[in-house]
Amino acid sequence: MFDYYNLEPLLMWIHRTMCGIMPEWLAFTIEGIAVGIFIMVMYAVLAIILIYMERKVCAAFQCRIGPDRVGGRGGLLQVPADVIKILTKEIIFLKNSDKFLYALAPFLVIMASILTFSCLPWNKGGEILHMNIGIFFVLAASSIGVLGILLAGWSSNSKYTLIGAVRSGAMIISYELSIGISVLTMVILCGTMDIQEIVAYQENGWNIFKGHLPAVMAFIIYLIAGNAEANRAPFDLAEAEQELTAGYHTEYSGMHFGFFYLAEYLNLFITAGIAVTLFLGGWMPLHIAGLEGFNAVMDYIPGVIWFVGKTFFVVFLLMWIRWTFPRLRIDQVLILEWKYLMPLSLLVLIIMTVMKVFGLVF
Amino acid sequence: MTADNIILVKAEDLYNEASRLRYDEAQPMDYLRDIVGMDWGEEGLGALYYMECTATGERRVLKAVAADRENAFLPSVCSLWKTAVIKEREVFDFFGIRFTGNPDMRRLFLREDWKGYPLRKDYDMDSNPLNMENEVNADVTEEYTLRPDGTIEGRENVVFGSEDFVVNIGPQHPSTHGVLRMRTSIDGENIKRIDPILGYIHRGIEKMNESLTYPQTLTLTDRLDYLSAHQNRHALCMCIEQAAGIEISERAQYIRTIMDELQRIDSHLLFYSCLVMDMGGLTPFFYGFREREMILDIMEETTGGRLIQNYNVIGGVQADIHPDFRRKVKEFIAHLRKVIKDYHDIFTGNVIARQRLIGVGVLSREDAISLGATGGTGRASGWSNDVRKHHPYAMYGKVDFREITRTEGDSFARYMVRMDEIMESCHIIEQLIDNIPEGEVRVKTKAIIKLPEGNFSTSVESSRGEFGVMLESHGDKYPYRLHYRSTGLPLVDTMDTVCRGQKIADLIAIGGTLDFVIPDIDR
Amino acid sequence: MSTFKEYINGYASGVKSLLVGMRTSMKVFMQKKVTERYPENRHTTLHIPERHRAMLVMPKDENGNNKCIACGLCQMACPNGTINIVSETRETEDGKKKKFLVKYEYDLGACMFCQLCVNACPHGAIEFSNHFENAVFEREKLVMNLNE
16 A cells, blocks of 8 residues: 555656666666765765754753754754854864874765665665665674774874774674674564565564564664664763763864764664664554554555654664763673673574564564 | 960971871871971971871871971871872972972972972072973982981882873863873773872962961962862861951851851762763763752852852851842752752662772772871761861751761762762751851951961861861961861872772772862862 | 572663663653753843842942042952052042042952952942953953942
8 A cells, every 4th residue: 555655666767767868877877876965965964963853852851952042943053053164174184193094984984874874774665775685784884884983093093092992893893793683583583684575574563563572672682782883872982071082083173073973873873773674664654453544544654754753763762871871881881792682682582583483473 | 276286396206206196006196187388487397297086086286397498308107198198299399398208209289390399488489480391291200218327318219111001181181070180001991000190270379378368368268179168268267266266156157057068069969960970971960960050049149159159257257148048948958859869860770870880999998097088088988087077166066967978988989978968968957047046147357367376277077078277377467378188189199099900981980989179189 | 590690680670770760861851941041031030149249340329429438448458459549639628638539440350259348348339240241352441440
């Protein structure tokens, strides 16, 4: 029924029309460029929305109002103004830094973030990078980010950044295990690694309901580990401004710093987006068995709104966590992973496998 | 009050006499309150040693004089009290008295290339023009030892070797609570040694005091530990009043006590906020500030100031309490009792906070006493050191309150002591607020206040420990020397002992729980 | 076995404490915000207590006369050299010599707001006002002449 909103026929029609008036290679090139620009714009716009949201949400948690001067009472133009400010700032190269790696690091971070971003299933037929091992690609691409962080910390040639980078490396590499295992749990449930098929599998019920107990646990593990992956409090010890001033990006300025900042917020969105894809049905609308009228109404809402809505819900959840808890210490972060999350996620993986084999999932 | 009873000892007998007092059978003077450097002109340079017996509260003052101004040497007492290391450095810094046997004879507050010793009376004020050069810190300290034949031998001790990975935490750093710099050598995430570098905002208040009249000296007390503004000023007012024989009204005593306790709540709320923020929890930070704002509003209504209170004056208080004061204080306490649960819910019970604080940065009772870590820090280690209990002043002898002590000595104990003290302060205020007697708030004093000759000292329990005033008067309208016992200096000195072997993140949390304020250290 | 039990208990109590924390922060999320909107609230909710010390002023009566007798006690009381009084001795109508105030210089930039001058004044000629928005662009503007 919601095929009505399927984007695939539209996109195919565009492609065919373009092939009709120009050679296919040119059509592909133009489409590639258009999609690339589209991703960049989306990326920037989402970052602005997320930063604004974070400011307002964190202000509310702290009994404050938040930005309310630039752009009317809501302070809507505060973030665009900050973006302009950061664009005009000088990019400073330090005297004893490794100039090439120093300049490369922010691009690695943002590249990893954009690659993962491209895999999100926005709508039926609305996935930018589609491959049959999509979720595997997401895990692989997101790991490039840590390389950028390590390089940034090392090439700045500062003690604070080095400590931040080493912390970040130790932490992200550990938490990738939990993420991987909880993703694997859902892959077992769905029987596929293709992101679109994972979503399609949830047509008659989101995974979190279908997989009930193990899925809920996997969801929680994913959220915790994903939070750590995104370097956000209470796992922000790579930045830990109270200890390391700004951690691995202490020495960066201007847009170089801006890239780290952007990537941090988009990683939050991506973490939430993958969580939505895996557990909350991606762009699938909410259906309640037995309520046909309600289900029909839900179907009229386009998939992209479902996806973005659910993602922002998870983002809010992550912000709530961030603005409540104090930061962990590095050894505690690792203890949490290796003593609590890892065993738990392995257990969940086994339970899920057994349940899938014996048909105990819906 | 009579002047302090001072026991004069010869320089060469100082160590033996101090040692005898320290290990006395009946009254071991195990707590060295302060060492006050002195320049007595013709008589020579010297120092006063203020000590106290923690068991009985008995106090003693030793005086030692080094007659040779050019080569002033005194024996160090740092093997008796650990706090003497840093106190003797302060005396050396300002008076140029070298202490034989002290392993660390660097300057404490001033630059290493400073010329002369500024608190000497013959110091040339123009000898150190503004120096824009970078200060290079030496990695070695000097130690002087006395040879048996009476000559002095110098040698160098290494602070940081070439193999140490030294990180500068501060002077501009988000969690040093001011311009404090800690040179920290680390091994991975573990701390090997901390060397605090002080003096970035040293203003020479003690030197300035020597040319100010007594009422004028009061103005600078609010600028020491600004979170204990009332208590600091209370201490100095008390000292001057007692020395001059001024009797203040009971109403003023009540008001002073209430204000001290309000200030303590204010300070402890800020402590909570800053500790939580140091540990990465930015939200509870604002809870503390929200309530602190209410206290500041109440205080401003009466005193006219929010940070610089300017309220206690010689002979009482500046102005009577505002008509709304009582009602607002009562409302505030009722409000605080309600919201304090939120504080505990969001932070105290939190598993992350507990993991970060419990068992971290343990300070033993012996170390706390020996290092002179007073206030909540000492009480968390089981050292009952509340001046309000042991040497009651103002109304504290007449109100009922509990001295909060714990025995663990870790960060969590330090945190809980202060959180419990908030409630205890509320309890004290509640007993006083409805019973403020009528009367004048300020007795008339002479236009020009002169104190009789002698040494006078008082101490109060400020928000973060024992704040002492040590005053020497030569009968003028100016103090000959006015020294403040800093509450924060021993606490900063404690950092190295407490932090060794802990993680960098713990350094911040421990610094937060020790709760020092820099302007109080850099007087 | 007991260590395993502790492990599980640790899990449970840890998760519980986190949930309690999140409940508290959500409670505050819903509460009224405490931000003061300065300067918009200048004429509405902003409350400056009367006793607030913002700058020294010398009140004048309706004829433009102040109570200052140029005795210089405030200048002597000031710990910071903030006040500088210029006076001259004139002969009054009944032939007595009396000091008159010519210039009462007050350096706001050096003032510590300690109130010693106000306390010292025998005639209540000076007091602190509530006017606290005193930022200026030039240092000279902070040196004021109060008896003008």
